[in-house]
Amino acid sequence: MDISIGVFCYNEQDTIIQTLNNIFEQDLFRSEHRCRIYVLANGCRDNSIPLIREWEAKLSLEKQLQFELLELGFAGKSRTWNHFVHNVLSRESDAVIFADGDIAIPDPAVFSKLVGMVENSELLLASSSLPIKDIEHSGEKPKGLDKLIKMGAADFETVRHSICGQLYIARASTVKDIYMPIGLPVEDGFLRAMIMTNLFTQERDLRRIDSEKSIWHVYESLRGIRSLIRHQIRIVIGTTINRLIFQRLDSLQDRDSRIAELRKSSEDESWLKDLINSSLPEFPYGYIHPKFILKRTKSSFENKKHKSLKGIASILFGLAFDITVYIFANIKMSRGNSAGFW
Template sequence: MTTIDIGIFAHNEAAGIGEMLRDLARQSVLRDDRYSVRVVVLANGCRDKTTAAARDAVAAFPDPAMIEVFDLAEGGKSRTWNRFVHDIARADVDMLAFMDADIALPQQDVLVRLAAFLHARPGVDATSSQPVKDIDYYPIPLGFVERLISAGGGSMGNSRSSICGQLYVMRGAVARGLRVPIGLPVEDGFVRHALITGRFADPIRYDRIDQPDGVMHLYASERRLGSLIRHQIRIVVGGAINAAVFGHIIPLRARDGEEALVAQLDQAARDPNWLPALLRRELPRARFGWVPWPFLTYRTTYFLKNGPYTPRKTLMAVVGLGFDGLAFMAAQIRLARGKGAGFW
């Protein structure tokens, strides 16, 4: 029997967590004799009624004893990731599922398909569900801005080797060998790089992450340009911070060995001042300043290399370059002001 612990990451999600948990309660993995499943709601740093709303939804599960709600006083997704993996999950659990509390699961076999995919591929350490915007999934009328946001969707590069922080499954033994620095704005990018480099020790191997076809979840799309730009700024800031962290720990691992890396990541996972202190030392860098230049040009570069060069794609590339320019400059300013590291 395969054991799976499912962690639901929730920060001020009182409005929607009940519906999300009722979605989860319909998942076939909860009724499959091949799996022993435990669900933990990780309500962290909440200032609303997330915990109460989650407890109200417990009755929807086939066995209410399989779900437990934790009210964690300290917030932060990275901090909560460490607590889930190292303190709350079963010590010998085979697989860990990481889920955000604001997604929807229109397919009832999402988790069983992800777990079966990982079980059938011993060389794969983690697998993700494909994120789909709600405005693309449901046939609803869209305004001009919403159509623009929808048309600009899609990933750059190979999404099969990506980690989608909204919903992914990882081998328990692999997760237990990793700790995440507190305050990372984009913790899934850190986790991905740790996996494809064998915890920062090996050359990159993208085949350590893979994705089954047709497995998806829904997330609420941004509906306004302002909120979309703020979201993109967070992504750029998070990517720049991850690059600075990698620039510190990868040479450390190569120079001083595995024990030094473990000690450094253990400190980073316990000390909220570790990341801000690192950024003050590492940034800005002479080559690129606060944010690496590829964060400005990656969308345009991908388009130029891959096409197709249709009028619509060309227009989206031009609009995207302007959009990325705004996010890039705002991220530079935010990091320069020392406001990069944060909980959410």
């Protein structure tokens, strides 16, 4: 197979070299597959690019491996994703691995396993690596807020049919018809829906995205309640915006018209803001549906966490956290600056 790998780098001077070292240790590059690695340095204002240049000068590449650093004058993951997929990818590419420049990949077989997922199943169109928080991977016993963060980690069955934007693979033929709107806050859920439904032309098919427990990477968990709240606000706003995009696409007649609309959204900076302004707020609940507040609590009761004092404390903390996020997410969207909140 011909594999293209895009590494997203936005001001990652503290992590990008570790990520690249982990990538170059992957045993995929010692296989028969032809691989191209692109570092997508988008809008970097720190020392990332000089560090990568210095690191690149020391490389000794195998014949079947190519490396290129792309210095992009714009920032934003959706813009960078569109540029990579539609302007950089080789026509010969069979599959594409997308990786963030701030993750650790300790297992050198992860890329091979990702390639194997799509190589061994005709139905499978994409597969993600399982994200592991650093506080879980370290083996240290978490305390205080870190303990609550760890308790909130999703299990494998919850995420196996999802896209984790930090590290995933997709067939090149699948992503070539997808364009991300400029300013899209959360690309994971958007991409998942596009792949699962073939751009809303078919019923959702879970067989199109799957993973395995042995495919995983490590990311730095957020520290501090403010960072957690800000992150969750982004997720909630992104989920709300994705719903509006899906409704818009679903209203169009056929696949070609949906591709054309997505292409427009990737070129027109006002497309997403216009969609939000024409659709929200909705009576009677405003910008964010209040059912979000009870989603975590409902799940906790279904998992019987309320049957212990520790579980009750976790439920109460989660409920207070979600109410806070709900309030601030509504405020942020009402001010009209939710698009591009990335």
